[in-house]
Amino acid sequence: MTRRIAIVGAGMAGASLAARVAGSDSVVLLEAEAHPGFHATGRSAAFWSETYGGPGVQPLTSASGPFLHQPPPEFGGEPFLAERGELMIAPAADPAALDAFEARFAGSGIAMMRENAAGRVPGLRGEWQGLWMPSCADIDVARLHGAFLARARRLGAILRCDAMLVEARRVAGSWRLRLGDGGVVEADVLVNAAGAWADRVAALAGARPVGIQPYRRTMVQLRVDPPAPPSLPVVMDAAGGFYFKPEPGGRVWLTPHDETPAEPGDVAAEEIDVALAIDRMQRVVDWRVEAVERRWAGLRSFAPDRLPVYGWDPRVEGLFWCAGQGGFGIQTAPAGASLCAALMGRGTVPADVDAALYRPERFG
Known part of the structure; x- marks a missing residue:
């Protein structure tokens, strides 16, 4: 019927x-x-x-x-995904976060491999251990x-x-x-x-x-020197403090992984969150930020x-x-x-x- x-x-x-x-x-x-x-x-x-x-x-x-x-075919037939890969990073001296993450997904069948993070992320400051997940893709x-x-x-x-x-x-x-x-x-x-x-x-x-509670999430687009290589994966902080990914033209999309409770409606990035995101990234890589080209925020809504x-x-x-x-x-x-x-x-x-x-x- x-x-x-x-x-x-x-x-x-x-x-x-x-x-x-x-x-x-x-x-x-x-x-x-x-x-x-x-x-x-x-x-x-x-x-x-x-x-x-x-x-x-x-x-x-x-x-x-x-x-x-x-x-x-009725949806066009062309893939909506493009190969990217994801690298979760943690300080080499403290790999417990990566151990715990692997344990959470034990038995899922998701491919995960330990790597030295420097092999995939140029300009890293200090020693970082990485967990490489090749299935991650751009949408x-x-x-x-x-x-x-x-x-x-x-x-x-x-x-x-x-x-x-x-x-x-x-x-x-x-x-x-x-x-x-x-x-x-x-x-x-x-x-x-x-x-x-x-x-x-x-x-x-x-x-x-x-x-269901909406939360504000901040994103910024940065022009950096040296430019982000096209092969850069999504780089995820195991401690949950940030992630960043490359965009065309050597740009970077970056978030401080914030979740600020918000009322339903239009939201915008706040300067303090933009500054926090950049500070967290620059503690990890030695790239120079030449310009903040865009900043925006969106809502993420979660049940309890x-x-x-x-x-x-x-x-x-x-x-x-x-x-x-x-x-x-x-x-x-x-x-x-x-x-x-x-x-x-x-x-x-x-x-x-x-x-x-x-x-x-x-x-x-």
Whole structure:
């Protein structure tokens, strides 16, 4: 039976789910901003790492790999990933962090090799031990997001921008949704893919919020001397203080790995966080920073246990959660969308993914 599905949020989560269920169901994407992907999707550092997000997220990331490496023809057929590699570093005199990291992913099948970090990162200050993970890759985020939206549109989904949800009422087994532009949408299923606004959307629908908290993450683009080599991997601090990666033209993208609690909305980088990021990097490498060319911030929204929230609300009929993806929503989008579609009765759960880990009822 064809259902009317309204998805609140047209970022990566909402777009990928729409691409999975449109065609089987009648789908409308409701985006509060003037264009989709404004707050989180469009501000991503754009890499796919099987370990990023921890062991609870890893099955979703790994299950997304085949699609991202070789998408089916209906998504363009061209890979969304480009080889990069990731190097986690720790002081050579204190390798305990690398030992603990390896132990967390024991049995995952992810390739990890100990290396002298100087062999992959020129200009290191002091002695650093590295843990090399070759599967890490760059993601073409804009093309991936666009491919999901295009696929959904070809299957009949409708995207409505500047359409903030302001009221949601369940009447006689269906939803009546009132929008900020004055429009009204009728739906059988309401999908909460609202990112930082997920708890607010839940409250509008009469559901109990699960405690999804947005956090601000700072990014800067630097021009450095010498220029960053194109072969530089994603360099991750085992202590969680920073990571950086190369960009075209010898530039570097750098973050202090900050997570500052924030209200849902537009966020900007603060000078103190930019300065902190540069200071941390310069304690590790001897590159001279010639210019801060760009600075920005995005929102990462986490549930209390830092795992995604996927599934039917346990108390409110017809409300489905697709939220809480934190900083790994892009790299897990293909598997996350397939899982959500399966829980909605469209398709099967991806192999090696335990749907029970992500259900909203785990919050009681």
